[in-house]
Amino acid sequence: MTASKTALPLAVLISGRGSNMLAIAQACAQGRIGARVVRVIADRDDAPGIQAARALGLATQVVSGSGIPKAQFEAQLAQTLDESAAELVALAGFMRILSPGFVEPRVGRLLNIHPSLLPRYRGLDTHRRALAAGDSEHGASVHYVTPELDAGPLICQGRLSVAAGQTEAELSARVHRLEHRIYPMVIGLIAAGRVRLTGAQVLLDGSALVTPLQVSETGDADGAPT
Ligand code: GRF
Numbered sequence: 001m002t003a004s005k006t007a008l009p010l011a012v013l014i015s016g017r018g019s020n021m022l023a024i025a026q027a028c029a030q031g032r033i034g035a036r037v038v039r040v041i042a043d044r045d046d047a048p049g050i051q052a053a054r055a056l057g058l059a060t061q062v063v064s065g066s067g068i069p070k071a072q073f074e075a076q077l078a079q080t081l082d083e084s085a086a087e088l089v090a091l092a093g094f095m096r097i098l099s100p101g102f103v104e105p106r107v108g109r110l111l112n113i114h115p116s117l118l119p120r121y122r123g124l125d126t127h128r129r130a131l132a133a134g135d136s137e138h139g140a141s142v143h144y145v146t147p148e149l150d151a152g153p154l155i156c157q158g159r160l161s162v163a164a165g166q167t168e169a170e171l172s173a174r175v176h177r178l179e180h181r182i183y184p185m186v187i188g189l190i191a192a193g194r195v196r197l198t199g200a201q202v203l204l205d206g207s208a209l210v211t212p213l214q215v216s217e218t219g220d221a222d223g224a225p226t
Contacts, residue, residue, distance in 0.1 A: 154212035
């Protein structure tokens with residue numbers, strides 16, 4: 001995959017399937033966003049996404065987190081990121097909680113996507129919990145990472161209406177499709193210098209983003225603000 005050499009160098013961290021990583025990599029390769037994936041890093045060598053990234057010719061690395069102390073894992077991860085020269089890091093289904101010591105120096109350069117309309121349903125099993133609560137609306141959130149889990153400043157939310165009788169698998173698939181639109185879109189806005197973080201405040205085009213950008217399942221292509 002190719003992307004402009006002047007594009008923002010991006011690392012993507014995964015633990016599993018990597019469908020968000022692939023959506024981001026595709027947006028970069030097609031020149032839809034001004035970023036380029038300089039490294040895909042998995043914390044397990046059996047992550048299916050790492051094979052998919054290799055197949056696309058992306059630079060990959062496994063930093064295995066199993067059987068070693070967290071501090072050692074994070075030191076190896078930090079070294080890998082430094083070597084990659086990534087200026088932005090996107091967590092995309094990365095199933096490890098990073099310590100404050102790792103996160104704090106990177107605040108503003110570390111993103112996550114979470115499969116719920118935060119602050120609802122931090123943590124795991126978000127689709128099941130939304131269905132159990134009878135929510136009529138559900139979705140995904142892209143946010144800056146801060147030391148508190150799933151609590152960093154929100155940039156964008158993709159929303160959908162929960163259909164009657166929807167199964168967890170169906171809901172998960174719909175949320176994934178939304179994620180594949182909003183995550184590349186947000187990275188594109190950051191790469192273009194339109195979105196950034198100052199303190200705890202997200203700025204869009206220099207003004208405070210009072211509510212996160214909203215993208216609906218039924219809306220147009222990527223929902224980026226004009
Ligand atoms: C996504 O639902 C994302 O919101 C969550 O983990 C899942 C990763 O899916 N953080 P994939 O590996 O990108 O397919």
